[in-house]
Structure formats: C-alpha cells, structure tokens
Amino acid sequence: MKKLALLAFLMVNLVAAEIVWNDTYEQAQMKAKKESKPLLVLITSEQCGWCRKFEATTLQNEDVISKLNSKFVTVHVTRDKSIYPKTLSAKMVPMNYFLDANGKVIYSMPGYWSVEDYQSILDDAILKYNKGK
Numbered sequence: 001m002k003k004l005a006l007l008a009f010l011m012v013n014l015v016a017a018e019i020v021w022n023d024t025y026e027q028a029q030m031k032a033k034k035e036s037k038p039l040l041v042l043i044t045s046e047q048c049g050w051c052r053k054f055e056a057t058t059l060q061n062e063d064v065i066s067k068l069n070s071k072f073v074t075v076h077v078t079r080d081k082s083i084y085p086k087t088l089s090a091k092m093v094p095m096n097y098f099l100d101a102n103g104k105v106i107y108s109m110p111g112y113w114s115v116e117d118y119q120s121i122l123d124d125a126i127l128k129y130n131k132g133k
Contacts, residue, residue, distance in 0.1 A: 017062055019068050019074055023075075024082075025075050025082070025085070026083075028041070028074065028075035029073075032073040032101040037071065037073050038071070039073050039075070039098070039103075040074045040075070040097070040098055041097040041098075042097075043088065043093055043094065043095040043096075044078060045078060045079045045090075053112055054112045057114075058112070058115050058118045061115045063115070063119065064115060064122070067122050071122070072098075072125075087105070092110040092111065093110075094110070094112065096109045098125035100129060106129050107121075107124060
C-alpha cells in the first residue's frame, strides 16, 4: 500500500510542474520589482501553429519550467487581445521579451525554439539582466 501511495504522489508531482504565469503584465511587473528578477513577456496569437508547438514542447520541459519559475517572473499575453506596453511589438510570434523591473527591454527573441536552444536564450537573458544591475 505504501508503494502505491508513493507512486501516486510522484505521478501527481510530475504532472503538477508548470510555469507560474502571472495574470497581467502589470501584476508581473510589480512582482519582478518586488523579487528583483527579470520579467519574461511571452507574446503569442491564437492562430499561431508555432506558438502551440512551443507551448506543447519547449514550455513543457521540466528544466525550462524550473528555470522560468526560479529565475524569472513570467506573463503570457495574446497579441491583439491582452494589455501590455505598445513598445513590445510582436510582428512575429511567439515573441519573447526579457525586461528589467522598470520595463526596459534587455533582450528579445522571436520564434519557436527547441529546449536546448531556449535554455541558452534564458541563460543569455539572465546574464544581460545581471550586467544591467
């Protein structure tokens, strides 16, 4: 019985790992200021196939989830539907903007990225954020 309970616990924890998205850009920016972390704004659109692939693959990776949750404050917005600064244009989606807590863009990267490439992008964003402090 104990083995069954342990197995159930482990399965729930594996499924429960997900990115902690803030509800709004404003909420994320306030949290970034409070926690002294860079802000990731992910812009997608409803009809974007590459966005769905990015969400279903790269953003489901445990290491990516862990890094995003521990090193960044995140918000996922939809182009043309969500409220976010107009300075963050998204002619191409998905679009990743990395900002400091004041809203200054420190790094940006358009497109779909594999797990390995996205890990490198996140590392670059952290380096650029730390250099700007």
